[in-house]
Amino acid sequence: MAKKHAPVAIGIDIGGTGIKGGLVNLNKGKLVGERQKVKTPEGAPIDAVLSAVAELRDKILAQDEAKGGDYPIGMCMPSVVRRGVAYSAANIADEWIGFDAAAAFSEHLGQPVSLVNDADAAGYGEAKFGHAKDPRGSLLVITLGTGIGSALIHNGKLVPNTELGHLSVGDHDDYEKYASAKVREREDVPLEEWATERLTPYFAKLEQLFSPDLFIVSGGISKQAADFLPHIAIQTRIDAAELTNNAGIVGAALLAQEGWD
Template sequence: MAADILAIDIGGTSIKTAVLDSQGKLLSKRLRVPTPHPCPPDLLVSLVTDLVQDLPAFERISIGFPGVIRKGRILTAANLQSEKWFGYDLAQALSARLGGCPARILNDADMIGLALIAGQGIELVVTLGTGFGSALFRNGDLMPHMELAHHPVADNRTYDQYLGDAELKRIGKLHWNDRIGHALGLLNTLFHPDHILLSGGNARNIDVALPPNAQIMPDAIGIAGGAALWREDNQLSELFSG
């Protein structure tokens, strides 16, 4: 039976929420608040609880979180600057605060990617915001999550350090775009993807010539990936069982 979904996209710059139908169509305005730093779990749960008071009713919750998730628990949360996240069950905490609605959590780039992909071939989703996010899909199936953000890309700097928002502000658009071109070349060599989908708040700053298989996607539609976490026929369902 269809039930409306509260989608929550947690980023290092902002926390966004909206209510979706089961197909990912927006049923409400998309609300946003700045992400505080540091942002420990109790503070984030309170912020989300306050934010959703202005949204219509929902029966399920989907959470995109900027870190590694295993069996519903958070293993990394670099951009939120609090060690209290390690091992934290955010889905359970938000479910308890928001009326007992069932909740599911996935890496934020993985969730955004579910809204962007066409479901054909090898598709690499890259999110450019506070940091660097990535998600890899094969014929619509989500591959195991890799934290490319923390992998060295140049001069012993990680993708986060090389292409994150702080570095864009430090070196300016021109040099940052040179780095985007370099990184896309490396990603094509590593994955040979059929498509590279570029999203996130800083994708709008890209003005370098893109390889033929890359395109910039609208940032606003990414939150719609929250609906995919509840599709009965979705390959992701095994991540949330048990």
């Protein structure tokens, strides 16, 4: 009997400074070959990003591991995405707003693509292959970085575009402007103080609204989880993410295989 190969898809994660991607083994949530990256064009206008994504796709397929295969493509970007249309623009050009991005990427790449919000993709990847592999119940993945991203997973299914970083909490109408990791760094707030005075009210609000079974904190700052997570005073368990910067790539590839629209 011929050996059955694991399903593989391409995941592409569009960021404000870099566009990264790779082949993903969908049984293991691991990259096949090397992660590839190109620079995000200055200002991230539509036409230039379309070309950069095509360049990245070609670099991924040029690897020996690709072997000329025809792979599903899943993508994520820093935008609210509904049925392929971008409805916001974070660190990308405003011309994306209202633009049918999925259709444009599909046309430019010559095959259908799926497209989701970047935090949703990263959260979904983490839920499937990271710390919380139990598909039951509700999981909230919160990314602390330039802003605050969120992904809500219920019974293994993604509830997209939650954008919970923009909640109004206390005197702050857009809470990520007060409590993101970038703000903490810019204002030189000690980790313990950040957790106690800024993150605790935020996670308490999320706890009140969603009553999740588990919080996962991701983003580069999660590497320092031991220095701040114990100081977030809530009842719900809160853990650091296991997946690194590949979470968006993995999640986007998974959603492509699942036919996300």
